[in-house]
Amino acid sequence: MNKTPIPDKALWDQIKKRIQREMADRERQAVDYWKRELEKIYRRRHEGLAPLLVEMKGLLERMENRIRILKREAEG
Numbered sequence: 001m002n003k004t005p006i007p008d009k010a011l012w013d014q015i016k017k018r019i020q021r022e023m024a025d026r027e028r029q030a031v032d033y034w035k036r037e038l039e040k041i042y043r044r045r046h047e048g049l050a051p052l053l054v055e056m057k058g059l060l061e062r063m064e065n066r067i068r069i070l071k072r073e074a075e076g
Helices: 009-043 048-074
Strands: none
Touching: 009 048
């Protein structure tokens, strides 16, 4: 296979590293947000299993909704 040389490999590597850092930072922020939301549910005093399950289901629905929105935005 004939590989086309990259005109400025150092620049390409720098851009690649920056993108990877930004993606990792965004992922960390997203995980941190949902962790805090789950911690809010965990700290509440639930009267039983049913109210806890209702809150967990609500969190799952919010997460699913956010995933749908992100997919729609990615599709254009």
